[in-house]
Structures are given as structure tokens and as C-alpha cells.
Amino acid sequence: MKLLIIGSGAAGLTAAQFARKTDRQAEITVLGNEGCGEYSKCGLPYVIGGVLPSLDDLIEFPVAWFQRFNIDVRPESEASDVDPEVKAVTAISLRDGGEEQYRYDVLLIATGASSWIPDVKGTFAGGGELREGILALRTMGDARRIMEQVQKGNRAMIVGSGLIGMEMAEALSLRGMRTYVRLRTHLLAGMVDEDMAAIVQNRAEQRGIHFIPRSTVSEIGGVRRMESVVLRNLDTGEESEYPVDLVIISAGSRPRVEIARKAGCRIGATGAIAVDERCMTSVNNVFAAGDCTEYPDLVTGRPVSIGLGSIGVRQGRVAGVNAAGGMGRLPLGVLNNRTTELFGLEISAVGPTMKELRSAGIEAVVGKCNGWTLPDYFPGKKAITLKVMADLEHGRIVAAQIVGEEDVHQRINVFAAAILNGMTLEDFLGLETCYAPPAAPTLDPMTLAADAALAKWKRR
Amino acid sequence: MKLLIIGSGAAGLTAAQFARKTDRQAEITVLGNEGCGEYSKCGLPYVIGGVLPSLDDLIEFPVAWFQRFNIDVRPESEASDVDPEVKAVTAISLRDGGEEQYRYDVLLIATGASSWIPDVKGTFAGGGELREGILALRTMGDARRIMEQVQKGNRAMIVGSGLIGMEMAEALSLRGMRTYVRLRTHLLAGMVDEDMAAIVQNRAEQRGIHFIPRSTVSEIGGVRRMESVVLRNLDTGEESEYPVDLVIISAGSRPRVEIARKAGCRIGATGAIAVDERCMTSVNNVFAAGDCTEYPDLVTGRPVSIGLGSIGVRQGRVAGVNAAGGMGRLPLGVLNNRTTELFGLEISAVGPTMKELRSAGIEAVVGKCNGWTLPDYFPGKKAITLKVMADLEHGRIVAAQIVGEEDVHQRINVFAAAILNGMTLEDFLGLETCYAPPAAPTLDPMTLAADAALAKWKRR
Numbered sequence: 001m002k003l004l005i006i007g008s009g010a011a012g013l014t015a016a017q018f019a020r021k022t023d024r025q026a027e028i029t030v031l032g033n034e035g036c037g038e039y040s041k042c043g044l045p046y047v048i049g050g051v052l053p054s055l056d057d058l059i060e061f062p063v064a065w066f067q068r069f070n071i072d073v074r075p076e077s078e079a080s081d082v083d084p085e086v087k088a089v090t091a092i093s094l095r096d097g098g099e100e101q102y103r104y105d106v107l108l109i110a111t112g113a114s115s116w117i118p119d120v121k122g123t124f125a126g127g128g129e130l131r132e133g134i135l136a137l138r139t140m141g142d143a144r145r146i147m148e149q150v151q152k153g154n155r156a157m158i159v160g161s162g163l164i165g166m167e168m169a170e171a172l173s174l175r176g177m178r179t180y181v182r183l184r185t186h187l188l189a190g191m192v193d194e195d196m197a198a199i200v201q202n203r204a205e206q207r208g209i210h211f212i213p214r215s216t217v218s219e220i221g222g223v224r225r226m227e228s229v230v231l232r233n234l235d236t237g238e239e240s241e242y243p244v245d246l247v248i249i250s251a252g253s254r255p256r257v258e259i260a261r262k263a264g265c266r267i268g269a270t271g272a273i274a275v276d277e278r279c280m281t282s283v284n285n286v287f288a289a290g291d292c293t294e295y296p297d298l299v300t301g302r303p304v305s306i307g308l309g310s311i312g313v314r315q316g317r318v319a320g321v322n323a324a325g326g327m328g329r330l331p332l333g334v335l336n337n338r339t340t341e342l343f344g345l346e347i348s349a350v351g352p353t354m355k356e357l358r359s360a361g362i363e364a365v366v367g368k369c370n371g372w373t374l375p376d377y378f379p380g381k382k383a384i385t386l387k388v389m390a391d392l393e394h395g396r397i398v399a400a401q402i403v404g405e406e407d408v409h410q411r412i413n414v415f416a417a418a419i420l421n422g423m424t425l426e427d428f429l430g431l432e433t434c435y436a437p438p439a440a441p442t443l444d445p446m447t448l449a450a451d452a453a454l455a456k457w458k459r460r
Numbered sequence: 461m462k463l464l465i466i467g468s469g470a471a472g473l474t475a476a477q478f479a480r481k482t483d484r485q486a487e488i489t490v491l492g493n494e495g496c497g498e499y500s501k502c503g504l505p506y507v508i509g510g511v512l513p514s515l516d517d518l519i520e521f522p523v524a525w526f527q528r529f530n531i532d533v534r535p536e537s538e539a540s541d542v543d544p545e546v547k548a549v550t551a552i553s554l555r556d557g558g559e560e561q562y563r564y565d566v567l568l569i570a571t572g573a574s575s576w577i578p579d580v581k582g583t584f585a586g587g588g589e590l591r592e593g594i595l596a597l598r599t600m601g602d603a604r605r606i607m608e609q610v611q612k613g614n615r616a617m618i619v620g621s622g623l624i625g626m627e628m629a630e631a632l633s634l635r636g637m638r639t640y641v642r643l644r645t646h647l648l649a650g651m652v653d654e655d656m657a658a659i660v661q662n663r664a665e666q667r668g669i670h671f672i673p674r675s676t677v678s679e680i681g682g683v684r685r686m687e688s689v690v691l692r693n694l695d696t697g698e699e700s701e702y703p704v705d706l707v708i709i710s711a712g713s714r715p716r717v718e719i720a721r722k723a724g725c726r727i728g729a730t731g732a733i734a735v736d737e738r739c740m741t742s743v744n745n746v747f748a749a750g751d752c753t754e755y756p757d758l759v760t761g762r763p764v765s766i767g768l769g770s771i772g773v774r775q776g777r778v779a780g781v782n783a784a785g786g787m788g789r790l791p792l793g794v795l796n797n798r799t800t801e802l803f804g805l806e807i808s809a810v811g812p813t814m815k816e817l818r819s820a821g822i823e824a825v826v827g828k829c830n831g832w833t834l835p836d837y838f839p840g841k842k843a844i845t846l847k848v849m850a851d852l853e854h855g856r857i858v859a860a861q862i863v864g865e866e867d868v869h870q871r872i873n874v875f876a877a878a879i880l881n882g883m884t885l886e887d888f889l890g891l892e893t894c895y896a897p898p899a900a901p902t903l904d905p906m907t908l909a910a911d912a913a914l915a916k917w918k919r920r
Contacts, residue, residue, distance in 0.1 A: 313903060339899045348899075413871070413893050
């Protein structure tokens with residue numbers, strides 16, 4: 001059995017490993033275009049910020065590692081075409097530009113996503129390239145180019161305040177750059193609600209980040225290379241020009257679905273590849289996994305294309321098992337359990353934001369707790385803010401958001417388990433949380449937030 | 461409505477608060493024998509060890525706080541008798557020894573537990589008192605006496621290696637005492653299995669604790685005050701004498717059920733008061749909560765009397781609501797979610813130990829992960845060891861244990877949620893755990909442990 005995997009990101013290479021575990025005989029080939037084995041894309045901002053010494057540190061499994069398991073990773077082969085009739089993929093060699101042909105019995109598409117660059121005046125040079133001084137972060141090559149630019153100036157503008165935008169803001173400020181972030185509504189808007197974002201913004205401002213609220217980019221200035229960004233205030237229409245040396249565009253990403261389209265795979269409502277719970281596309285024997293796919297959100301039931309490594313590897317696992325003839329299933333939906341650390345704060349969330357809940361027609365009650373990680377009397381306690389959302393109809397937990405200096409990440413996993421299991425607020429209050437003075441309060445802040453939500457729910 | 465609560469520990473005073481929330485008119489009286497409001501018993505070792513400056517720091521809600529809610533806490537009234545026919549309790553005033561009478565419509569018994577002292581030669585002075593130099597830790601008074609003794613010597617023996625015994629070992633070593641711990645099998649035997657305990661023992665030894673393995677106390681020596689402990693090796697029978705200045709007996713506790721017996725309440729198999737899911741005893745209008753009660757273990761179905769503050773407050777809540785005429789229910793069983801920190805290690809567990817599973821006839825598969833809290837490449841990662849147990853029959857998660865320097869406590873809460881919801885290993889693999897390089901690996905060590913268990917379960 002010939003299994004061909006297009007894409008050497010976390011989803012594709014996890015799929016390769018699990019395909020190998022499932023079928024020891026299969027011929028497994030992986031086409032990649034980044035020139036290396038498996039590395040952590042999420043680690044890139046930490047190299048740029050100097051937390052990690054080198055990009056090489058991010059390589060988790062080199063090509064040779066896969067060879068040991070008889071997985072043929074071709075790290076310089078960019079898939080360009082597919083013929084689903086004859087079951088063959090054409091690729092371009094990034095070494096010599098030559099054409100390569102790969103036959104398959106089963107195809108697994110894990111082509112990921114690419115940075116989305118809004119078409120603002122002054123963004124592009126001729127030939128669709130970004131002008132010098134304007135960069136987006138997606139690949140190791142992007143990170144390398146950003147680090148070169150960091151050497152050349154000391155003022156940066158982040159266009160976009162999502163997860164990667166904010167991680168880049170911290171990274172560039174750690175590198176000593178004066179860093180501006182343009183905000184439309186609030187930072188991390190896809191991740192947390194405005195009240196939680198305010199805590200993070202406050203901390204970021206203390207650490208020297210300059211936010212420009214309610215603004216959009218109207219033009220990028222400069223004659224040859226980029227020299228400034230012109231922002232327009234969304235309320236007043238007033239324009240201001242910010243002379244900067246580096247612009248990071250962090251306006252989200254778009255799934256890469258060209259190959260999938262050519263293979264005849266159905267593209268879903270989000271523009272990503274639609275897959276079933278076995279990660280199969282609409283085409284028999286063609287599977288897909290990772291950032292190029294969409295899948296229903298467990299809470300809203302609507303298809304979403306998330307682009308998180310944690311989801312990518314889980315999909316990769318299921319796709320790899322099934323592609324190799326085994327049987328694996330995804331849960332009924334994605335939880336979108338997401339986390340980061342910024343400016344000494346841990347920020348985690350699971351389930352839809354309030355805005356997303358509203359847009360899906362789900363009315364929710366919110367319970368909030370401004371608590372402490374440890375009992376009041378215990379030294380070293382840190383402030384922690386939690387909110388938990390439950391649907392008005394059944395009182396079921398549908399989302400949670402947490403911000404604090406410590407012990408945030410694993411608490412969001414508790415809420416993730418609650419949502420996955422359809423726990424109501426009442427059920428959640430029955431969850432014994434662990435307690436010891438140096439560990440957590442008798443009633444955990446999670447319990448207190450759920451209790452606050454329950455009180456509101458009972459008055460509904 | 462007159463509600464009388466006997467016991468001013470966490471369960472009794474939590475019950476008082478929730479009774480007040482449920483019924484704003486009720487006459488609520490709480491009889492306590494410790495001379496103060498609500499304080500954290502679990503915090504006592506941290507005052508003894510000097511982590512907290514004073515016992516007063518542990519008082520979370522003084523008597524006056526309860527008065528504001530019209531809850532009459534009598535902190536020096538030791539209940540001595542009850543007449544369920546006339547619905548009256550007799551108490552002895554600890555101030556003047558006088559008798560007091562309290563009438564009730566509803567009685568709530570939260571008498572807690574007392575330290576169990578094995579009857580070893582040389583333990584008791586005349587009148588059933590412990591000889592000077594021998595102490596147990598349960599109350600603030602105990603802690604005060606231990607701190608006085610700490611001034612008087614520099615060698616201590618801990619008899620018992622459970623949670624309180626080990627917390628006292630650390631506290632006394634922090635106070636500069638040479639500290640011995642006698643072990644029968646392994647430390648924290650009620651909390652974790654031998655392999656996990658070995659990690660903690662190793663660390664404790666590095667921090668200067670002296671363990672005396674496979675030993676039992678055959679005699680406590682000394683003419684007037686305690687002067688030494690004679691230990692007998694359980695295998696060889698050989699005896700060794702250890703001259704010490706202080707002996708801490710930490711051999712477990714016994715529920716205090718005298719009043720419950722007099723009220724006619726059924727005492728269960730563990731010797732504690734049997735309650736239903738509303739915390740009602742076998743006697744109508746008599747409720748009970750906390751360390752004096754037993755309740756089924758969720759996994760084994762067998763009654764257990766746990767003695768954890770986290771369970772006590774949850775029972776107190778339900779008991780208080782029901783005693784005041786509301787409706788609250790406990791979950792079907794207790795999870796026994798327990799945690800501590802010792803010598804810089806976080807140690808958490810939920811569900812029965814392997815020994816308890818075996819004794820309940822539950823065959824289990826074990827998955828273990830020696831992992832890291834962060835991705836391999838990220839600075840600051842800490843080692844973490846997890847094991848997860850699933851029943852052989854259904855592959856349902858029944859227990860978990862975790863030891864590590866960081867991020868242990870909240871991970872055990874994730875497993876607690878898994879057990880409460882009856883998740884199988886397969887279900888658990890479907891749980892998206894949060895991921896970011898400074899937060900957790902793409903596949904959390906929890907997922908890896910569950911994966912290891914699943915592989916074994918599939919080969920069953």
C-alpha cells in the first residue's frame with residue numbers, strides 16, 4: 001500500500017507516524033517544502049524573542065528520525081498537481097526545479113495554511129511579493145527574515161492583535177524594539193472576550209507595548225522599502241502616520257486547499273477541506289488533517305478551521321490510522337482549547353467567545369471569579385480571573401476563559417473535559433477539586449466561577 | 461426553624477453559611493470546641509514549619525464574621541449529649557464547665573475526627589494523656605504544643621508516613637530538626653503507589669529526612685518524659701533504639717461519632733456516620749457532614765471516610781442547604797481527589813490506589829508517562845511522572861497519580877473530571893489539551909499516559 005502525505009507540518013508527520021504504527025509494511029512518503037523534518041511552528045516567536053537560542057532548537061524530529069521508521073520524508077518537494085484518476089501527484093523539486101511524480105493508493109492532504117495578507121496600498125512590491133520591511137510569520141523562513149530585519153531598526157508595528165501578533169509584540173519588545181500594536185476592538189479577539197483582554201492589555205502596556213486603539217491600516221508608506229504605516233481611526237476617520245522599521249502582518253491565515261480542490265475534495269463553508277470523523281474527505285481514499293481542514297465546533301455545531309497544533313496532531317493521528325487501514329475517530333467536534341503566555345500572564349480559553357456564542361444563537365449565562373490560586377492566607381498566591389459560560393437552556397458549560405500569572409493552563413483543561421462531557425454547572429459543582437494550602441483553595445476558583453454562573457442560571 | 465450544628469470545622473461552618481443562604485430566617489447555632497471561628501487545619505504544618513508566621517494567619521472567618529450573617533457560633537461549647545426525643549443537645553462550657561442546653565428542630569453533626577493513637581508501650585501517661593514529648597497534629601492546640609516542643613530539642617521521629625506525617629517531617633526539618641520517619645511499606649501509602657512514593661522518598665532523603673524502612677514501633681522509652689523510640693524491623697524482628705526529643709504520632713484518624721450514636725444515627729462499615737446523597741443520617745432531620753461521615757467511593761462503590769477539607773466543604777454545602785429545607789445533592793460517590801507539596805515536589809492523586817483497586821476486585825491496566833511539563837526544546841521544563849489506571853472491563857479511567865515539580869495539581873483535576881464523567885481511555889485521547897511552547901507539550905503527558913494505558917488495554 002502506497003500512502004502519500006502532502007505536507008510535513010505537525011499534522012502530516014504525526015499522520016505518518018501513526019500510519020506506520022498501523023501498517024508496518026506500507027510505503028509511506030511525505031512531501032514537504034520547508035527543507036527540514038518536523039519542527040515547532042509555535043516556537044518561532046520564542047526564537048525571535050531570544051527565549052530560545054536558535055531556530056535549530058525547534059526541530060523536534062529531523063528527516064533521519066523518520067527514515068528509521070522507514071518513512072520517506074522529501075523535505076524539498078512542493079506538490080503542485082494531483083490526478084485523482086491515475087492517483088498521482090506532481091511535485092516540483094525545490095533544489096533543482098525539476099518535476100517529480102508520486103503514485104499513491106491513499107492520499108493524505110496536510111497542506112496547512114498560509115498567512116493572509118490584506119491588500120492594503122503599499123503592501124506589495126511587484127510580483128506579489130511583500131515590500132521590504134513587511135513580513136508575516138508562518139514558517140522558519142519567515143522567522144529568519146524577521147530576525148534579519150530586527151537587526152536593521154528599532155521600531156515595529158504589529159498589524160493584527162491575535163495570538164501570533166501578540167506573541168510577536170512580546171518577542172520584538174524583548175529584542176528592544178519600540179513596538180506598536182494596532183487594535184480594532186480588543187486584543188486576542190478570537191481567543192477571549194473584551195474584559196479578559198483588558199487584563200492582558202494592561203499588563204502589555206506596563207511592559208512597554210504601545211496600542212493604537214480602534215484603528216485600521218489605510219496605507220503603508222515609503223518609496224522603495226516600507227518606511228511607515230498610516231492608521232485610520234475607525235470612529236473619527238482621522239489618520240496618523242507611524243514611522244517604523246518593521247511591519248509584521250498578523251491578520252490571520254487561510255487554509256491551503258489548491259491540491260485538495262484539484263483532487264476533487266469538497267471545500268466547506270470556511271474555505272477549508274471538509275472531513276468526516278475519520279478525517280476522510282469527500283473523495284474516497286483521500287484524507288486530510290490539520291490547518292487545511294474544517295470540522296464542527298462541538299458547542300455551536302458550525303464548521304470551524306482552527307489552526308492549532310494541538311488539534312493538528314490529534315487529527316493527524318486519526319487521519320494516519322485510518323489512511324493506513326485502521327480505525328480511529330475524532331470526537332464529535334473540536335473544543336478549540338487554546339492557550340498562550342504573554343508578558344508574564346498565562347491566558348487560556350476553551351469553547352466559543354461570547355461573540356461567537358451570540359452569533360451561533362446560543363444565549364449564555366456568565367459566571368466570573370476574581371480569585372487567587374492559593375488560600376488567602378498562603379504566601380505566593382497569585383491573582384487569577386476566570387469566567388465560565390453555560391447555555392441558558394440546559395445550564396451546560398459551553399466555554400471558559402482564564403487569565404493569571406500561574407496555574408491557568410491546566411485549569412482550562414478541566415473546563416475542556418467538562419465541555420467534552422456535556423457537564424452542567426450543577427455537575428461541575430460536584431467535581432471535587434484538589435486542595436492543599438500550597439496547591440489550591442478548598443473551593444477552587446473554577447468552582448466559584450461555576451457557582452456564580454449557576455446562581456445567575458437559576459434566576460433565568 | 462432552629463438549626464443546631466455541632467462542630468465548627470470546615471464542614472460545620474460551611475453548612476452554616478449555606479443554611480443561611482437557603483433560609484434567611486432560621487435560627488442557626490454552631491457549637492465549637494476550639495475557641496475560634498473557622499481556620500484552616502491543613503495550614504497547621506506550614507505554621508509549624510515557619511512558612512506562615514503565626515497560627516492566627518490560619519483563621520479565615522472569625523466568630524464575628526458569622527455574627528454578621530446572624531449565625532451564632534459558640535466556640536467554647538463541647539457537645540456532650542443529645543436527646544433525639546425532645547430534640548435537645550447538652551454541651552459543656554469550656555470556659556466555666558457549666559452545662560448548656562440547646563433545642564433544635566434540625567440537627568447537623570459535623571464533629572470531625574480525632575487523631576488515632578496506637579496503644580504502644582510507653583505512649584500514655586496516667587489518665588490517658590500522651591506522655592510529654594509525644595504529640596499528634598489535629599487542632600490548633602496540638603500545633604501550639606508541637607511548636608513549644610520544637611524549641612526544646614533537635615531530633616524528631618515521625619510515627620506514620622501519611623499526608624500529615626510527611627508534611628510534619630518537612631515542617632520539622634525546616635525548623636532544623638534531625639527528622640526520622642518510620643516506614644512500614646512506602647510513604648503516602650494511602651495516597652500513591654510504591655513507584656510514585658519512591659520519587660518523593662528520594663527527594664525527601666536529598667533534603668535530609670531519615671527513613672527507617674520496614675519498621676514498627678515496639679516501645680517508646682524514657683522514664684518520665686519520652687526519651688527514645690524503639691523500632692522493630694518487620695522482616696528481621698531486630699530492634700533499634702532512636703533517642704529523640706519529639707515524637708509525632710501520625711497514624712491516621714478516627715471519626716468522632718459519640719453524639720451521632722446517642723442521636724441514634726446509623727454508623728457505617730468504616731465506623732463513620734452513614735449519610736445519603738442529601739447528607740441525611742438514618743435519623744429524620746439529623747444531617748451529618750465532613751470527617752465524621754462515610755460515603756461511597758465513586759469507583760469501588762465501597763463506603764469510605766476520607767477526611768479531606770475539599771470533601772468536607774462540599775458535604776457541608778449540601779448538608780447546610782438540605783438542613784435548611786433546600787435541595788442539594790452530592791455526586792454518586794467521592795473521587796478522593798487529594799494533593800500536597802513536599803520538598804519541592806507536587807504530589808496529586810485521585811481515585812483508589814492500586815492496592816485499593818485490587819482489594820475491591822477491580823482489575824486495572826496502568827499507563828505511565830515519564831514526561832516533561834513543556835516541549836523538549838523549551839527552557840524551564842520540569843520532569844513530571846504520571847500514571848493513569850483504567851478498569852480492564854470497560855477501559856474506564858478509575859484513578860491517576862502525578863508527581864513533579866510543577867503543574868501537577870490542576871492536571872489531577874482533569875483526571876478527576878474524567879473519572880466523574882466515566883470517560884474511557886479512548887474518550888480521554890479525544891480531549892484536546894491546551895498547547896503552547898511555554899505552557900504544555902502538543903500531546904500533554906496526561907494524553908501520553910492514557911495512550912500507554914490504552915495500548916495495554918487493547919492487548920488485554
